[in-house]
Amino acid sequence: MLRTLAGIEREMGQILVDGEPINEAPPARRMRLLSFLPATRSLVWPIAAQDVIALGLPSPDPARIVELVELLELGNLAARPVNQLSTGERSRVLLARALAARPRLMLLDEPLSNLDPYWVLRTLQILRGEADTSGCTVLASVHDLSQIMAFDRALLVDRGGIVMDGSPAVALESPEFSTAFRVEKAGSAWRISDKF
Structure with a gap:
């Protein structure tokens, strides 16, 4: 992009x-x-x-x-x-x-x-x-999840298009984020999602 x-x-x-x-x-x-x-x-x-x-x-x-x-x-x-x-x-x-x-x-x-x-x-x-x-x-x-919060806005690109556009906090909690990266929040850490 x-x-x-x-x-x-x-x-x-x-x-x-x-x-x-x-x-x-x-x-x-x-x-x-x-x-x-x-x-x-x-x-x-x-x-x-x-x-x-x-x-x-x-x-x-x-x-x-x-x-x-x-x-x-x-x-x-x-x-x-x-x-x-x-x-x-x-x-x-x-x-x-x-x-x-x-x-x-x-x-x-x-x-x-x-x-x-x-x-x-x-x-x-x-x-x-x-x-x-x-x-x-x-x-x-950026691919380091810990750095996303330093930005004002997050665009999540997946399968050739923008699938989410919003605040970093909202992006990290979104199902689109979990689907794109196959990870999910586990308290203050991340884990591999078992949904895939």
Whole structure:
């Protein structure tokens, strides 16, 4: 779904961000409309982390790169080639690239994967701050049930469509959630549902 919204896997239809069709926007404008963080964190080129962040900018902005390096605590990694970073470190660099242009819509595929507990919480804090200060929309896929409550709204996608749309608390208690993931609440924990 995220790849389709990003215009990467689109067979038909039109995707609008703030009323603007993304497929008609010039590259610099498109960067301000949306950013996409793929699930893969694989980067094979020996490009400095700060240069990868710069790829997310529609025009050179050294001050923005410095700001993002500080925000994501990448100072000691900024000059290192990304192909020499750990998966979690590459995740932070790619998140910085996604944040760079201050897009109206951020599409993040598993942004919390491969992060240690501090960086899971810090990433959620950064995303909340970005949404609150710039008014952007953050659409993120997560599979860790403990992280769903950090978001304002939950969309449950199953069998190629949205089967539930509501608050995270309602989503976690819904029969649609139990059916899609074959798990159910057992007090404050989860268990495999015996209904399937």
